[in-house]
Amino acid sequence: MSDKDRVVIVGAGIVGSSLAKYLSLLHVPVTLLDRSLSTTLPDSTGLPPGFVGHVNELPTLTELAKRSVEDYKNIPVGFKSEGSRHRLDLANKYGLPARFRGKRHGGSIRLFVKRDVLAALLFENDGTAAAPTIALYDRSVASSLGARMVEGDVKELVIEHGRVIGVKTTADFIPANRVIVTTGIWTRQLLPDLPVHPVGHPYSHSAERPPRQKSSPFVRWPENHVYGRDHGTYDGIGSYDHPAVSVDASELRGFDDVLRKAYDHCPPTASGEGGVDWKDAKPFNGLFSMTPDNLPFVGRVHGDDRDPSSGVWCAVAVWVTSAGGVAQLLAKAMVEGEEGMTEVERGMLRDLDPRRFEGQDQGALKATSLRAYNNIYNSDD
Numbered sequence: 001m002s003d004k005d006r007v008v009i010v011g012a013g014i015v016g017s018s019l020a021k022y023l024s025l026l027h028v029p030v031t032l033l034d035r036s037l038s039t040t041l042p043d044s045t046g047l048p049p050g051f052v053g054h055v056n057e058l059p060t061l062t063e064l065a066k067r068s069v070e071d072y073k074n075i076p077v078g079f080k081s082e083g084s085r086h087r088l089d090l091a092n093k094y095g096l097p098a099r100f101r102g103k104r105h106g107g108s109i110r111l112f113v114k115r116d117v118l119a120a121l122l123f124e125n126d127g128t129a130a131a132p133t134i135a136l137y138d139r140s141v142a143s144s145l146g147a148r149m150v151e152g153d154v155k156e157l158v159i160e161h162g163r164v165i166g167v168k169t170t171a172d173f174i175p176a177n178r179v180i181v182t183t184g185i186w187t188r189q190l191l192p193d194l195p196v197h198p199v200g201h202p203y204s205h206s207a208e209r210p211p212r213q214k215s216s217p218f219v220r221w222p223e224n225h226v227y228g229r230d231h232g233t234y235d236g237i238g239s240y241d242h243p244a245v246s247v248d249a250s251e252l253r254g255f256d257d258v259l260r261k262a263y264d265h266c267p268p269t270a271s272g273e274g275g276v277d278w279k280d281a282k283p284f285n286g287l288f289s290m291t292p293d294n295l296p297f298v299g300r301v302h303g304d305d306r307d308p309s310s311g312v313w314c315a316v317a318v319w320v321t322s323a324g325g326v327a328q329l330l331a332k333a334m335v336e337g338e339e340g341m342t343e344v345e346r347g348m349l350r351d352l353d354p355r356r357f358e359g360q361d362q363g364a365l366k367a368t369s370l371r372a373y374n375n376i377y378n379s380d381d
């Protein structure tokens with residue numbers, strides 16, 4: 001086997017690491033390349049609260065979430081079921097188990113919320129994924145199957161006569177017939193025509209506190225675009241209650257006011273166990289990718305559609321919620337082609353096709369992507 005037969009994956013966050021695992025399991029030789037292979041995962045995968053909600057108006061996202069959770073449950077401490085407060089009708093529509101719990105129904109539920117909760121909708125399969133743990137685990141499986149891990153900053157995908165022949169890093173040229181871009185918010189540096197738009201998103205950690213006797217489930221206040229998570233020894237809160245801030249259009253602004261409003265949803269520590277201290281909170285601005293239809297881009301970007309052993313592919317704008325399912329799907333598509341896929345999988349790949357917006361006005365696509373920011377959790381309806 002020559003070096004060019006190795007698939008080069010650029011980006012070793014949860015998506016690239018999971019792809020390295022699934023391709024290696026299918027006996028495809030892989031090189032996983034990243035600016036940093038540090039175990040602290042410097043980019044999006046190192047930060048998120050990792051909420052995985054199954055129900056989405058887009059059936060492809062619901063299916064990807066189901067597949068991802070199946071994957072994460074096989075990884076030690078990769079996934080914790082927590083339930084979430086959300087909408088019953090959509091769940092029933094997709095045949096997902098959901099039920100009411102609360103005082104009226106004889107049960108009890110402890111939430112770190114300020115208001116009286118009469119009833120809450122518990123999705124038993126929803127939960128939180130430990131994204132860094134999953135990424136590191138997947139890297140170790142891939143390594144044990146022969147995948148190479150290489151540090152390098154890719155500056156260019158090298159295309160000759162319509163075919164990719166490798167990638168250029170600041171230090172080297174790495175030959176490859178197939179390159180997969182999994183660079184998250186950095187995607188447009190390598191694929192400038194893909195409408196992937198990074199936006200700023202505020203999240204804050206409370207002061208440390210002793211663990212609660214019973215940890216609170218992940219909570220959403222959809223009508224206020226706010227969500228919160230019990231992280232064990234501190235709480236986290238995030239808010240979509242602000243206009244989308246595109247990072248390439250303007251400087252990231254401070255989100256202090258947005259978070260101050262979000263803090264108000266939790267009871268203060270003075271009110272006893274379950275209270276939250278936001279006085280010494282550690283807020284930070286995260287970045288994640290928006291697309292015009294809220295779906296990731298997964299599949300071939302460039303090259304001969306009849307030849308799955310060549311070309312430029314991508315899996316970008318993928319949330320933790322979908323990463324395991326996306327990696328499994330793409331690995332299968334690259335190895336088995338159309339014929340090996342089920343009808344459902346072929347439909348998903350059509351929905352996720354990176355070329356679905358080709359030829360459309362970039363400005364209009366960006367405006368549509370940013371509008372979707374406040375409806376990430378389908379909370380408009």
Ligand SMILES: Cc1cc2nc3c(=O)[nH]c(=O)nc-3n(C[C@H](O)[C@H](O)[C@H](O)COP(=O)(O)OP(=O)(O)OC[C@H]3O[C@@H](n4cnc5c(N)ncnc54)[C@H](O)[C@@H]3O)c2cc1C
Binds near residue numbers: 042050153186285318
């Ligand atoms: C505050 C916040 C809250 C979030 N909450 C949730 C949530 O609750 N649920 C959920 O599902 N998702 C959530 N997300 C989104 C989720 O974190 C991301 O979608 C996911 O981690 C993306 O993974 P990735 O592997 O695509 O990207 P990343 O983790 O960003 O990995 C990309 C990698 O590519 C590398 N790279 C980039 N360019 C190059 C290059 N040119 N050469 C070499 N390497 C390169 C980077 O170093 C990086 O390691 C949240 C994100 C943020 C920021």
